Each structure stands twice: as structure tokens, then as C-alpha cells.
Amino acid sequence: MSANSIIKHTIREITEALGDTLQSNDLHVYISTDTFDNIPFTYPFRTDNYGILIVRKGYVKVLINLIPYTIKENEIIVLTPQTVFHLQEFSKNLKIASLSFTTDFIFKNTYKIIEVDAFSFLVTPVIPKLKLEPKDVNLIVELLGIIKEKHNKKSFFKEEIIASSFGLIMYYYVSKFKEAYPNLEVKNTRYEEITFRFLKLLNENFKQERSVQYYADILCLTPGHLSKILKEVSGRSASQLINEIIVMEAKILLDDPKLTIAQIADELQLSDQSFFGKFFKKHTGNSPLNYKKLYSGKVSAKEN
Structure with a gap:
């Protein structure tokens, strides 16, 4: 399939296909509660947004920019805009958590809260996965749950809590990334x-x-x-x-x-x-x- 023929999906389209309710066009949290009978995207596609995928149980095999990855329990991977994602196989007991967000969300909500260095890891063309401890996964999923909960109701400091929770996830990911890949040099344009x-x-x-x-x-x-x-x-x-x-x-x-x-x-x-x-x-x-x-x-x- 040529690059021009690869389908592009928005956060809204992916959310609706998964049977979830959209929280925002710029930021969406998905936490699966049941295992999957099937996943709607069996073809390669790309999006304009960033994505953080965490496998909480089971495994999933994917092609990312034509490179094969097997993402297992307690592993996390970050996908950058225009990445071509192609699902190949998943276990029957698969449970995931994901965070989808756009460049707009970063620049409108969080670039004052998060140090600029944390963003540099979001533009690297290298896409390594990280193996986390179960307690680390639980912490990130808990923060994702806070974002999802705050999106769904009005409350004091709603935007600040969402932005700060997002920032904590970014800091946590970057700290684990640097620990796992201390010699990986990120080259920005x-x-x-x-x-x-x-x-x-x-x-x-x-x-x-x-x-x-x-x-x-x-x-x-x-x-x-x-x-x-x-x-x-x-x-x-x-x-x-x-x-x-x-x-x-x-x-x-x-x-x-x-x-x-x-x-x-x-x-x-x-x-x-x-x-x-x-x-x-x-x-x-x-x-x-x-x-x-x-x-x-x-x-x-x-x-x-």
C-alpha cells in the first residue's frame, strides 16, 4: 500500500470505532475494562495526533512504520504524528490503556507546566518501547483515570488538574525513557x-x-x-x-x-x-x- 493511500483517522474516529465516548477532539483517554473480541482497525492507518499505548494484560503485535513490535504486559510505547500503525495480532486476554493528544493540546494547555526538555522526546523518530514495573503502570493508569474523570464533569480547577496530570505522565515517561536509553541522543530539527x-x-x-x-x-x-x-x-x-x-x-x-x-x-x-x-x-x-x-x-x- 502506498503512503498516499494509507487511511488517516482522527481521535474522534478511533474513539467511536472502539465504542467509547469522545472526551475532547484534542485529548482522549481510553481504558479497556473488558477483553477484546475484535479490534476494528485491521488495516494500516495513521493519525495527526500523538498516542501513548500501555498493555496492561496480554500482548499485541503491530507494525509501526513497517517495523514489527510485540508489546507485552506492562510495556508502553509512544506513537508520534504521521506514524503508520498496523495491528497484526493480539491475545484474547488483551487489556490496554491509551492516551491520545494533539499538538494543539500541548501548545494550548501544557507548555507552561511542562519543561521544554520533556517535549523533545516526543519528536524523536526513534520509537523504542519501555518495560515498566507493575506499580509504574498502575500509577500512569491512575493518572489517566483522573484525566478521564475530570473531562466528564465540571469541577474546580478542572483544566489545571487535567494539564497537571498530563504533565506528570510526560515527566514519568521521560524519566523512565532516560533510564532505559541513557545513550540515545534525540536530535531535533x-x-x-x-x-x-x-x-x-x-x-x-x-x-x-x-x-x-x-x-x-x-x-x-x-x-x-x-x-x-x-x-x-x-x-x-x-x-x-x-x-x-x-x-x-x-x-x-x-x-x-x-x-x-x-x-x-x-x-x-x-x-x-x-x-x-x-x-x-x-x-x-x-x-x-x-x-x-x-x-x-x-x-x-x-x-x-
């Missing part, structure tokens, strides 16, 4: 390196510096060239990434019932409360006060 450097700078300076020119000057690029690079790697321009990290920080602060809107505007070093209100509504569709009511004050005790 020049564009990826520039993107990681930009994100690190942005994390450190976004409250004080919101000019694309500021970051471009440090990286010895023109603003236009920087945005072109970021767009190619992340799907977002420099100004979009700057705005998104401010919005994400604002949401975190708005979840704190002790902070007033004026205090949050001051913390973010925005000119005044009015400007903050207009900025936040432009990017979220809600005023800061309405967001506070919707996502903090309106959560019932039952939902917690």
Missing part, C-alpha cells in the same frame, strides 16, 4: 530547537514581554521568520502563542476565589481591569467575571 527555545523564553518572560520583536531579537530572527517557524512546528504564530499563555495563566488565576479581577489584571501586568476584560473576552468568549461564575462559583458540592 533546527525549527524544533527554535520552537523549544522560544517556548522556554516565553514561559520566563510572558508577563513582562508580549512583543514578538522581543523574542525574535533574542533568537536572532525577524518577527516574520520566527512566526513562520512556530507556525510550521506548532500550528500557531508567535502572537497566538503569546496570547494563549496569557489566557491560560488568567484562567489559573481566575480559579482562585481569593483574587479579584483587578488583582489578576495587575498580576498579569495588563494596563487595567477594562483592558484585561476585553482581552480575555476576545480570546475566550467570556468576560473574566462570567468565567469565574461558570467555572468556579457555580460548581455544586455534588460535582466535587
Whole structure:
């Protein structure tokens, strides 16, 4: 089968084929509770998203980019976008857990929480599997369960808990990856390196510096060239990434019932409360006060 004829599936399509309910177009947790009678994908396919596959029981044989893998109990493997995945065989007692997420999810929700180095392992063309201890698998599955639970109901700090749980999984995976493959060198492209450097700078300076020119000057690029690079790697321009990290920080602060809107505007070093209100509504569709009511004050005790 030629590369052009390989079917591409979205997270939604894979979720529906597995008989699960989609949690988000950008992030989905699947934890099998029963063994499989059959799996719908018996043909090679690729997706635009990342995938973390954990075999909790049994085994599965697959081709990944035409390379054969047997993933056994307590083993984990990370699949990168555009990877060609072809299921070959699975045991009757197979039980799995998986996490599917897009580049959009990373850049919209977690690049402030997770150190940039943790992302570098997600762009390696090498796809080694890891053998974990049962307690490690249980921990990751527990974190996946938290993400799934929080997706399905409204609660205080919902987005932060999801992003933080995701970050813990990434850190845990990277730590085990480095332990198992200490000499494996991850080589990023020049564009990826520039993107990681930009994100690190942005994390450190976004409250004080919101000019694309500021970051471009440090990286010895023109603003236009920087945005072109970021767009190619992340799907977002420099100004979009700057705005998104401010919005994400604002949401975190708005979840704190002790902070007033004026205090949050001051913390973010925005000119005044009015400007903050207009900025936040432009990017979220809600005023800061309405967001506070919707996502903090309106959560019932039952939902917690």
C-alpha cells in the first residue's frame, strides 16, 4: 500500500470505532475494562495526533512504520504524528490503556507546566518501547483515570488538574525513557530547537514581554521568520502563542476565589481591569467575571 493511500483517522474516529465516548477532539483517554473480541482497525492507518499505548494484560503485535513490535504486559510505547500503525495480532486476554493528544493540546494547555526538555522526546523518530514495573503502570493508569474523570464533569480547577496530570505522565515517561536509553541522543530539527527555545523564553518572560520583536531579537530572527517557524512546528504564530499563555495563566488565576479581577489584571501586568476584560473576552468568549461564575462559583458540592 502506498503512503498516499494509507487511511488517516482522527481521535474522534478511533474513539467511536472502539465504542467509547469522545472526551475532547484534542485529548482522549481510553481504558479497556473488558477483553477484546475484535479490534476494528485491521488495516494500516495513521493519525495527526500523538498516542501513548500501555498493555496492561496480554500482548499485541503491530507494525509501526513497517517495523514489527510485540508489546507485552506492562510495556508502553509512544506513537508520534504521521506514524503508520498496523495491528497484526493480539491475545484474547488483551487489556490496554491509551492516551491520545494533539499538538494543539500541548501548545494550548501544557507548555507552561511542562519543561521544554520533556517535549523533545516526543519528536524523536526513534520509537523504542519501555518495560515498566507493575506499580509504574498502575500509577500512569491512575493518572489517566483522573484525566478521564475530570473531562466528564465540571469541577474546580478542572483544566489545571487535567494539564497537571498530563504533565506528570510526560515527566514519568521521560524519566523512565532516560533510564532505559541513557545513550540515545534525540536530535531535533533546527525549527524544533527554535520552537523549544522560544517556548522556554516565553514561559520566563510572558508577563513582562508580549512583543514578538522581543523574542525574535533574542533568537536572532525577524518577527516574520520566527512566526513562520512556530507556525510550521506548532500550528500557531508567535502572537497566538503569546496570547494563549496569557489566557491560560488568567484562567489559573481566575480559579482562585481569593483574587479579584483587578488583582489578576495587575498580576498579569495588563494596563487595567477594562483592558484585561476585553482581552480575555476576545480570546475566550467570556468576560473574566462570567468565567469565574461558570467555572468556579457555580460548581455544586455534588460535582466535587
